[in-house]
Amino acid sequence: MKASEIREMDADQIKEKLVELKKELFNLRFQNDVGQLENTATLSSVKKDIARLYTVSKEMNVTI
Numbered sequence: 001m002k003a004s005e006i007r008e009m010d011a012d013q014i015k016e017k018l019v020e021l022k023k024e025l026f027n028l029r030f031q032n033d034v035g036q037l038e039n040t041a042t043l044s045s046v047k048k049d050i051a052r053l054y055t056v057s058k059e060m061n062v063t064i
Helices: 003-007 011-034 041-059
Strands: none
Touching: 003 041, 011 041
16 A cells, blocks of 8 residues: 555544554464464555554544
8 A cells, every 4th residue: 555545535534444454463473373374464564554644644634
């Protein structure tokens, strides 16, 4: 997900996407601990997407 894509979203969409990515990160961490996660790079990409969402929401003055 690119920052330009996030900037096109409104506040509610950003919040929904943030909740969705946090759930996905939780599941990925669990899979990684159990040993079922094949591609560990997805962990870092999801973390970066979450950080991008926080950054753009801060720029837009959206409270999360």
